[in-house]
Amino acid sequence: MRIVVADCTVQYEGRLNAFLPPATRLVMVKADGCVAVHADGGAYKPLNWMNAPNDFIEEEGRWIVINPKGERLTITFNEIHFETAMEMGDDPGLQKDGVEADLQKLLADSPGEIEEGLELIRREYPTPVGPVDLLCRGIDGATVAVEIKRRGEIDGVEQLTRYLEFLSRDARLGEVRGIFAAQQVKPQARTLAEDRGIGWIEVDYDRLRGIESTRLTLF
Amino acid sequence: MRIRAERDDLADVLARAARAVGTRSPQQILQGLLCDVRGNRLEVTGTDSDVTIRTTLEVEVLEAGRTVVPAKLAAEAVRKLPVGAVTLSAEEGEVEITGNGPRFRLREFVVNDFPDIPDTIEAPLVEVDGEAFVAALAQVGVAASGDDARPTLTGILFEAHDDGLRLVATDSYRLALRDLPGIAAGETSLVPYRALREIGRTIADAKLGVQLDDRQAAFSSARGRMTARVIEATFPNYRQLLPDEYPNRLSVSKAALLDAVGRAALVAEEHIPVRLSLSESGVELSVTRQEVGEETEHIEAAYSGEEMTIAFNTRYLTDGVGAVAGDEVVLETIDPLKPGMLSGGSDGFQYLLMPVRL
Numbered sequence: 001m002r003i004v005v006a007d008c009t010v011q012y013e014g015r016l017n018a019f020l021p022p023a024t025r026l027v028m029v030k031a032d033g034c035v036a037v038h039a040d041g042g043a044y045k046p047l048n049w050m051n052a053p054n055d056f057i058e059e060e061g062r063w064i065v066i067n068p069k070g071e072r073l074t075i076t077f078n079e080i081h082f083e084t085a086m087e088m089g090d091d092p093g094l095q096k097d098g099v100e101a102d103l104q105k106l107l108a109d110s111p112g113e114i115e116e117g118l119e120l121i122r123r124e125y126p127t128p129v130g131p132v133d134l135l136c137r138g139i140d141g142a143t144v145a146v147e148i149k150r151r152g153e154i155d156g157v158e159q160l161t162r163y164l165e166f167l168s169r170d171a172r173l174g175e176v177r178g179i180f181a182a183q184q185v186k187p188q189a190r191t192l193a194e195d196r197g198i199g200w201i202e203v204d205y206d207r208l209r210g211i212e213s214t215r216l217t218l219f
Numbered sequence: 220m221r222i223r224a225e226r227d228d229l230a231d232v233l234a235r236a237a238r239a240v241g242t243r244s245p246q247q248i249l250q251g252l253l254c255d256v257r258g259n260r261l262e263v264t265g266t267d268s269d270v271t272i273r274t275t276l277e278v279e280v281l282e283a284g285r286t287v288v289p290a291k292l293a294a295e296a297v298r299k300l301p302v303g304a305v306t307l308s309a310e311e312g313e314v315e316i317t318g319n320g321p322r323f324r325l326r327e328f329v330v331n332d333f334p335d336i337p338d339t340i341e342a343p344l345v346e347v348d349g350e351a352f353v354a355a356l357a358q359v360g361v362a363a364s365g366d367d368a369r370p371t372l373t374g375i376l377f378e379a380h381d382d383g384l385r386l387v388a389t390d391s392y393r394l395a396l397r398d399l400p401g402i403a404a405g406e407t408s409l410v411p412y413r414a415l416r417e418i419g420r421t422i423a424d425a426k427l428g429v430q431l432d433d434r435q436a437a438f439s440s441a442r443g444r445m446t447a448r449v450i451e452a453t454f455p456n457y458r459q460l461l462p463d464e465y466p467n468r469l470s471v472s473k474a475a476l477l478d479a480v481g482r483a484a485l486v487a488e489e490h491i492p493v494r495l496s497l498s499e500s501g502v503e504l505s506v507t508r509q510e511v512g513e514e515t516e517h518i519e520a521a522y523s524g525e526e527m528t529i530a531f532n533t534r535y536l537t538d539g540v541g542a543v544a545g546d547e548v549v550l551e552t553i554d555p556l557k558p559g560m561l562s563g564g565s566d567g568f569q570y571l572l573m574p575v576r577l
Contacts, residue, residue: 187367218391218571
């Protein structure tokens with residue numbers, strides 16, 4: 001992790017053009033190549049960022065970050081106040097809440113509940129951007145990455161998209177596709193998943209646990 | 220294009236057509252209203268490509284022509300003008316809306332980009348009583364699903380039954396059905412309820428024309444016309460869900476039951492059902508939420524059959540009881556795990572409701 005606090009300007013050129021005028025900001029370059037520019041406020045969202053993989057060009061007083069889509073982030077430093085770098089090692093990841101962890105275990109035991117004929121290869125399969133919940137083999141021979149959430153929202157689809165991007169670079173895995181599984185998948189998440197060719201499924205937690213649902217249906 | 224009309228009349232035709240316009244359409248042109256001036260009439264069309272609403276108004280025509288105006292903005296602009304005559308004109312990429320002082324100049328959408336909406340349906344037109352038809356749609360529509368992931372369940376089925384039309388909707392937890400005798404049904408169609416519920420707010424009139432074919436449904440009146448793309452899917456075989464007979468029958472005041480369920484709903488949550496204990500003395504409602512408390516009450520009612528306790532989702536029960544016409548509601552049951560049937564007078568409405576397991 002490299003951390004710089006500096007007076008800088010930031011120019012983004014890509015889907016649109018955006019410019020951050022001169023000000024003091026925190027710039028982070030993470031081990032995986034992600035770059036984020038933060039203001040002194042807000043809990044999580046950077047002012048500007050570039051997800052890995054990126055080409056990182058370091059020039060005198062200027063960093064240029066270019067992603068595979070050709071989007072470009074140019075950070076021009078006027079004055080650097082603080083700079084440090086450190087090795088942070090592997091992150092143990094977010095501790096999932098009980099339901100989500102339990103869902104993962106139940107679906108790992110019964111991957112056929114996600115898709116007929118699905119067989120588990122491994123739980124928590126590592127990728128450079130974090131472990132994917134389940135890696136499975138589909139009946140069609142494809143490698144299937146499954147991301148499991150309690151509430152299926154757009155963030156989860158984005159997360160699975162990142163895993164798929166990295167998994168598809170591993171020739172040993174062959175064809176890779178993804179399935180987003182959650183107790184409830186929000187309409188926006190469904191739309192995004194379908195748009196990206198990712199399957200989605202709503203799973204019944206109670207039924208997986210062998211508890212008969214109190215919500216009876218007509219058919 | 221240039222017309223003059225009374226503010227309220229113009230605001231009305233714009234606002235009604237704008238109800239078909241989606242707020243988040245990816246195509247900018249679908250956020251517009253096509254205003255077509257011919258003869259002495261203004262025809263306003265709004266669409267989201269699945270549902271189209273067309274309204275018409277007799278106006279003073281100063282110059283015929285067509286324009287596409289931003290739907291919500293134009294409708295609101297006209298509505299907020301001072302009362303009196305309003306002039307709407309379009310020229311060189313701008314739409315001008317003026318009346319008694321204020322003047323809006325809005326960017327005009329590209330007229331030629333507005334989609335060509337097919338308006339003719341090769342199906343016989345059936346004329347129905349508009350008010351009764353809209354009421355029947357509202358009765359049945361309570362059971363239609365709002366979940367777009369299961370599009371089949373978001374529509375109302377139109378089909379022939381005996382000598383009339385049957386409307387059916389289900390979201391898999393409940394099923395509502397209404398028979399309308401004497402209305403020729405035409406083609407069996409599954410029409411999105413999202414479109415049908417707009418009829419009452421947009422084009423409903425004393426007389427309503429209904430046309431159905433295998434692709435479109437059209438509803439027309441003197442106030443305008445709505446077309447909707449039908450849902451191309453197979454509706455569940457609902458007939459097999461309707462029991463032949465029920466051994467238990469409760470007849471209770473609709474107002475008393477609605478009020479009681481409303482009180483129970485204060486304590487209940489979505490997943491906590493209201494229990495109905497049925498006996499000769501009537502019905503006792505009770506609801507218990509561990510962390511909040513409980514509510515119980517007794518309603519006198521006529522009951523025949525075995526004593527039993529059955530539980531229902533409070534919202535689904537309220538929807539069904541509320542949709543029943545008349546002062547009395549009949550609840551027929553088989554056992555606590557089989558669907559119960561709510562009905563009322565002799566209006567041909569039935570509401571099948573799955574209980575909640577206790």
